[in-house]
Amino acid sequence: MISIFGIGDAGSNIATLFEGHKEYNVFQFSSGQENTKYSRKLPKLKTFEECEEHAPKLSSYKTLDAVQDRVQVFVCGSSFSANYTLRILEQVKNHKIDIFYIKPDVDLLIGNTRLQERAVFGILQEYARSGLFNSFTIFSNPEVERTIGEIPIKKYFESLNKNIYYAVHYLNVFEHTSPLAGNLSEPSEVQKIRSVGIISVDKLSENWYYKLENDRDVCYYLCIAGERLETDGKLHSRIVKSLKNKPRNAFKTVTYGIYESPYETDFGFCVAHTNYIQGQQTT
Secondary structure, three states, X not given: OEEEEEEHHHHHHHHHHHOOOOOEEEEEEXXXXXXEOOEEEOOOOOOHHHHHHOOOOOOHHHHHHHOOOEEEEEEEOOOHHHHHHXXXXXXXXXXXXXXXXXXXXHHHOOHHHHHHHHHXXXXXXXXXXXXXXXXXXXXXXXXXXXXXXXXXXXXXXXXXXXXXXXXXXXXXXXXXXXXXXXXXXXXXXXXXXXXXXXXXXXXXXXXXXXXXXXXXXXXXXXXXXXXXXXXXXXXXXXXXXXXXXXXXXXXXXXXXXXXXXXXXXXXXXXXXXXXXXXXXXXX
16 A cells, blocks of 8 residues: 655645545645644644644654555645645655655746745755655646646646546556566666656657656556457567667666556556756746
8 A cells, every 4th residue: 555645735636536546545734634644734834944843743643653654745846835845754754755746837936936846846856866755756737738738727737636646546556567568677776856758659759747857767658458459469569669769878778568458548658767856947
């Protein structure tokens, strides 16, 4: 089982989407929550120092007893609740922690909110690169929107959150499922910073949810409908040919895994890894 931490409203809204799976238990931390075993109310304070001082203690309400060895954290850097992140995670520092960072449209941020987002984005990456976190995965809201296309305003964040949840859930599935074919391997231990994208199985064309600078290892996860796996005798050779045409060198590797889709349609994801601290990209 994996424990899902949602910090702030954005993080908590994504975290709730995992509640329908028995493989997860979900914890929410935001100003709108009540104090229970699986949720904590974060006071609306004014400074980072106050957040550090008044962060919830996970030892109360037997919260810590319910946290699994693997913890996946969703947080948006522009949310004031992000200031609680380090103090909350310090209490589970002996667990395997993956950060999923929701990056807002930074061009629209101003004042202290812009400064906070920049600081949170950089600090969490440094923690990951130092080995305190297992990984740091970036989702850019503008890039997720771009891959979806037109989104009605009332369904905007709901659509973005579902796409982020869907990607993370399937990456967890792939991690615990043996591929039917492929050459998947663990990325280098130092490649802690990641980005995720969706791919066209036929063309292996990527639509990244955040475009990494200086990406190193790139993994392709291809989910193909069962009937096609049974009947298309040239499919594997076409996939391998496309992968061989991807940019590769002594510092950049390409690996892949083929899985049977639970649906009648094909879909896929790609994951890029790097040890390079990402800057403030604009769109």
